[in-house]
Amino acid sequence: MERSEIxxxxxxxxxxxxxxxxxxxxxxxxxxETRExxxxxxEVLQKRTKELEELREALTNMLEDVEEAxxxxxxxxxxxxxxxxxxxxxxxxxxxxxxxxxxxxxxxEILGLKERQLQGRKIKENPxxxxxxxxxxxxxRPAKWTGQKYDLNLKEPTGQFFEVTVTSVIQGKEIIGLMAxxxxxSREKQIARTKTEFISIAAHQLRTPLSATxxxxxxxxxxxxxxxxxxxxxxxxxxxxxxxxxxxLVNDLLDVARIEEGKFxxxxxxxxxxxxxxxxxxxxxxxxxxxxxxxxxxxxxxxxIAQFDSLKLQxxxxxxxxxxxxxxxxxGRVRITSSxxxxxxxxxxxxxxxxxxxxxxxxxxxxxxxGDNAIRMQTEGTxxxxxxxxxxxxxxxxxxxxxxxxxxxxxxxFTIPIKKL
Amino acid sequence: xxxxxxxFSGGGTSVLIVEDDExxxxxxxxxxxxxxxxxxxxxxxxxxxxxxxxxxxxLILLDLILPGIDGFGxxxxxxxxxxxxxxxxxxxxxxxxxxxxxxxxxxxxxDYLIKANFTPAEIVQKVRxxxxxxxx
Numbered sequence: 001m002e003r004s005e006i007x008x009x010x011x012x013x014x015x016x017x018x019x020x021x022x023x024x025x026x027x028x029x030x031x032x033e034t035r036e037x038x039x040x041x042x043e044v045l046q047k048r049t050k051e052l053e054e055l056r057e058a059l060t061n062m063l064e065d066v067e068e069a070x071x072x073x074x075x076x077x078x079x080x081x082x083x084x085x086x087x088x089x090x091x092x093x094x095x096x097x098x099x100x101x102x103x104x105x106x107x108x109e110i111l112g113l114k115e116r117q118l119q120g121r122k123i124k125e126n127p128x129x130x131x132x133x134x135x136x137x138x139x140x141r142p143a144k145w146t147g148q149k150y151d152l153n154l155k156e157p158t159g160q161f162f163e164v165t166v167t168s169v170i171q172g173k174e175i176i177g178l179m180a181x182x183x184x185x186s187r188e189k190q191i192a193r194t195k196t197e198f199i200s201i202a203a204h205q206l207r208t209p210l211s212a213t214x215x216x217x218x219x220x221x222x223x224x225x226x227x228x229x230x231x232x233x234x235x236x237x238x239x240x241x242x243x244x245x246x247x248x249l250v251n252d253l254l255d256v257a258r259i260e261e262g263k264f265x266x267x268x269x270x271x272x273x274x275x276x277x278x279x280x281x282x283x284x285x286x287x288x289x290x291x292x293x294x295x296x297x298x299x300x301x302x303x304x305i306a307q308f309d310s311l312k313l314q315x316x317x318x319x320x321x322x323x324x325x326x327x328x329x330x331x332g333r334v335r336i337t338s339s340x341x342x343x344x345x346x347x348x349x350x351x352x353x354x355x356x357x358x359x360x361x362x363x364x365x366x367x368x369x370x371g372d373n374a375i376r377m378q379t380e381g382t383x384x385x386x387x388x389x390x391x392x393x394x395x396x397x398x399x400x401x402x403x404x405x406x407x408x409x410x411x412x413x414f415t416i417p418i419k420k421l
Numbered sequence: 422x423x424x425x426x427x428x429f430s431g432g433g434t435s436v437l438i439v440e441d442d443e444x445x446x447x448x449x450x451x452x453x454x455x456x457x458x459x460x461x462x463x464x465x466x467x468x469x470x471x472x473x474x475x476x477x478x479x480l481i482l483l484d485l486i487l488p489g490i491d492g493f494g495x496x497x498x499x500x501x502x503x504x505x506x507x508x509x510x511x512x513x514x515x516x517x518x519x520x521x522x523x524x525x526x527x528x529x530x531x532d533y534l535i536k537a538n539f540t541p542a543e544i545v546q547k548v549r550x551x552x553x554x555x556x557x
Contacts, residue, residue, distance in 0.1 A: 199518070204486055207515035208442055211536035215448045218540040224455060247537045254517070265519065 090162075090182030093169065098122055098139065098178065110162065110182055111135075135180075139166065145178055152182070161189045192261070199257045206250050213243045245380050252384040255315075256367065259391050266395045268307040273345055273416070274299050274338060276310055280317045281336050284325060291330050298337040304345060306418045308396055313416070316392040319385035320349045320412050326378050327410075328353035344398065344415040355406040364402070365390045373406070389414075434552055435459040437478040439469045439495065440513070441487050445536070449482070449513075452541040453548070466490035470498070473505055480552055482544075483530070485514040485521065493524060500529040509555045511547060531555070 081102075084091055090107030094100055099122055103115040113129055124136040138150055147167040153160070163185045169177040217240040219225060221233060228236065258264040281297050288295035324334040332352040339346050354373045356364055363369045368383040375381075393400040393414045404410035436458050440446040443464075450460045461476055463469035465488050473481070481499075485492030492514065499505040509531045514521070517535040525533055531551050534544060 203517060204515045207517075207535070207537040208445065211515060212442075212444050212448065214537060215445070215452075215541050218542070219448070219452060222540075222542060224452065224541075250537070258518070263519075 089184075090180075092118075092180045092182075094139075094178040094180075096175065096177055101177065107182060110160075110184075135164075138164065139178070139180060144168075151185075161185045195257070195261065199254060202250065202257075203254060207247070210243060210247050210250065214240070214247065217243065249382045249384075252382050252388065255388055256384055259388070264312075264391065264395065266309045266312060266392075268309060270305060270307050271310055273304045273306040273308065273418075274302065276308075276314070277317065277336070277338055277347065280314050281321065283318075284321050287322075288325055288334065291325060291328070291332075293325055293328055293331070294333045295325075296333065296335045298335065300338065304338075304340075304418070306345060306416060308416055309392075312392045313396065316389040316414075317347070317349075319389045320414075323385060324349050324351035324353060324410070324412075326381070327351070327374055340418075341415065344417045346413060346415045348411055348413050350409065350411040352409045355408055355410055356402070356404040357406050361402075361404065365400075433459060434480075435461065435476060435478040436480050436482060436548060437461045437463060437469060437472055437476070438482045439463045439466065439487065439492070440482070440484045441465060442484075449541060449544065452545060456545050458545075458548070464488075466492075466495040466498075469495060473499065473508070478508065479556065480548055481508055481510045482513045482548065483510050485512060485516050485525070493528060496525065496528045496530060507555075509551050511551055513544065 084093075084102060084104045087104055087106060090110045091102070091104040092100060092107050093102040099120055100115075100118040101120075103111075103113075103118055108114055111129065111131055113131075117129075118126065123132050124140060126132055134152060138152065145166045145168045147165055150164045150166070152162045152164045161184070163183045165181045165183065167179060167181075168175045169179050217236050220228065220236050221240060255264065278297060278299050281295065281299075285295060321334065321336065328334060328351045334349070334351045337348045337350075339348075354377060356371050357373060360369075360371050364371070365386050367387045369387075370381055370383040390400050393416070397417045398415040400412070400414040402410055402412045434457075436453055438446055438450055438453075438460060440449070440462070441464050446462055446464070450462055453460045461472050461478055463472055467489060469481075472478070483492050483496060487495070490498070492512065496510055496512075499508065499510070506529070510529065511532045511534060512525045512530045513534045513536055514525075515536050517538075522533045531554075532547055534547060539547070
């Protein structure tokens with residue numbers, strides 16, 4: 001009994017101990033769990049903090065980049081402005097409402113005003129600058145500006161000429177304004193004037209003595225001053241011919257000058273090309289006969305109505321036929337044919353002449369050029385004939401070319417588009 | 422034909438040559454005279470004007486580059502004058518650019534000859550043609 005009591009008591013104590021132990025273990029476990037959770041949370045927090053810090057750094061960097069970019073743009077703007085300011089041409093920039101946004105110093109100088117007097121205003125709102133009225137008329141036209149050029153004589157008495165180029169200022173695909181560039185062409189104008197004066201001097205001063213020689217030799221030959229002996233006549237004829245060549249040279253030079261001035265106007269009239277060509281060829285019959293050259297013509301006997309400048313084209317064809325006869329040895333052949341090729345008439349002038357040396361073929365159409373063998377064969381000749389011929393054919397919208405072999409012959413070809421009225 | 426022209430010109434056809442180059446003036450004057458024309462010579466526009474008023478030539482051969490009033494100015498002047506405007510004027514010059522020719526023809530010239538491109542005989546023929554056209 002006693003023993004069992006003790007044992008019972010012990011058992012209870014043990015049970016109690018077990019309960020407490022279990023409780024302690026559980027609490028420990030819970031505590032552990034909580035701590036772990038805390039630690040995890042802390043870790044997340046630290047990570048977030050780090051991320052935020054990185055973000056802040058990135059943002060700072062970005063801000064710095066933006067600042068740098070802004071500085072660069074400003075510097076670029078200054079540079080662009082410096083370019084505008086330093087331009088030796090006058091420059092005026094307008095916004096889309098044609099209000100002035102920039103006038104560079106050269107433009108200020110040309111127009112005799114200051115940028116601030118115009119800035120933000122339309123040019124026609126400035127009646128106090130009469131110099132601008134012409135400019136205003138020019139720019140206020142409703143046009144699509146794509147770099148058109150205009151002559152502007154801004155200072156009439158001083159004779160200063162400007163070439164004004166007006167062009168749109170385009171950003172992406174949008175037109176955001178207009179700019180006008182004023183380029184001083186006074187010097188060019190002066191040179192052009194001098195050249196025209198030179199032509200006039202050449203014409204008058206060279207032609208006058210040539211006319212005197214021509215007239216007097218012709219009158220001698222015509223017997224106006226009494227009959228000549230055959231020897232006198234022979235020499236006077238030679239002198240007359242030489243003088244005629246000088247006159248031709250002056251005429252050719254004047255034509256070349258006209259071409260270079262851009263004033264060699266072509267006057268189109270509607271005519272029968274085949275008939276015109278036959279007449280031109282026929283006028284060389286005598287010259288061909290003198291060298292016993294067979295001048296053959298293969299031109300269709302049908303009217304071919306085309307538009308051309310007969311005076312100028314006659315000059316071009318005559319140069320080609322004359323060359324063919326001049327540079328073909330005695331008893332040779334010169335053949336002229338015409339045919340239709342597409343929308344053009346194609347003319348061929350073929351000879352059995354000395355040909356053009358291979359290494360000189362590239363230069364054959366240049367001014368004053370004459371082939372070595374051509375010079376040996378005939379000392380006279382201006383070297384302008386083919387230059388003129390090419391210009392005349394090209395100003396008709398045609399093409400000119402040749403095939404040649406030294407010692408065998410040359411064939412010149414040209415086309416003239418058939419334009420109908 | 423040749424005979425008829427001689428009779429016609431010998432009948433007192435008068436030509437005034439306005440030309441400042443003495444030699445050219447003498448040559449063409451000699452040629453015209455030998456063909457039976459009555460010839461007057463002037464070295465500038467001023468003398469030419471006096472001669473026109475006094476002699477009333479049938480035709481004027483006119484150079485363009487002249488001292489003082491040039492040929493264009495002279496041509497415009499006489500074409501504006503109701504008493505002189507109907508005298509035919511042939512320009513005989515060594516200026517030959519298209520603008521010069523157009524300007525002279527617009528001012529009332531009946532023909533335009535570049536000296537270096539015509540012989541004296543051809544010039545005489547042009548004078549005959551113009552006289553015939555204007556008076557017959």
